[in-house]
Amino acid sequence: MIRDIANNEYLEYGSHEGAMYGTKLDTIRQIHATSLIAILDVEPQALKILRTAEFAPCIVFIAAPTLTNITNGQNNNNNNNGNNNNDESLERLTRDSALLEQHYSHFFDLKIINNDIEETIIQLKRVIDDFQITPQWIPVTWVY
Known part of the structure; x- marks a missing residue:
């Protein structure tokens, strides 16, 4: 190896x-x-290698929900036990998601906000299906 x-x-x-x-x-x-x-979950640095004519990827960024949506979901599910560690973890998750988007959004074909895991999976499946049957724009360098 x-x-x-x-x-x-x-x-x-x-x-x-x-x-x-x-x-x-x-x-x-x-x-x-x-x-x-091939459905891959990769580190952002790998996008530079994948975004070529050889692989012709559809790159979907699954973003963290906003803190408002997370907090509302917790309140609705009574999952918030007053745990500050949980709040800090959620804040870090949304902050990291925003940083990834800021630095790598030029690689993304689509962004899905993960407010609900089941809905996110449905959206992702729809994207994959559409990507296979709908003509896509590609960089001219992939053709010549």
């Missing part, structure tokens, strides 16, 4: 508890060669 990483054969990689893991570019190519769609 180390040799493959050195040869830039991985989209991204890491290690956890001494075990290495990663996503090989050839694996994505093999999936596409069988007329299937």
Whole structure:
């Protein structure tokens, strides 16, 4: 695996508890060669590698809900136990989401705000279906 990483054969990689893991570019190519769609959850830095004619991705940013929506959801579900750690975590989540959008939005084809997980999944499925049957604009450099 180390040799493959050195040869830039991985989209991204890491290690956890001494075990290495990663996503090989050839694996994505093999999936596409069988007329299937690779659905990936990647770090933002990987978008630069994916956004090419070879992979022709549809990049969907799933944004954190606004703090107002999160707080309203907690109040409606009585999940707010007065836990400040939970509030800080939610604030960090929305702040990180906003930073990702600010720095990488030029890569995004679409943004879905994750106010409700079931609705987000429905929207994502609809996007995938539409992307397959609707003509898409692509950068001219992908053609020539």
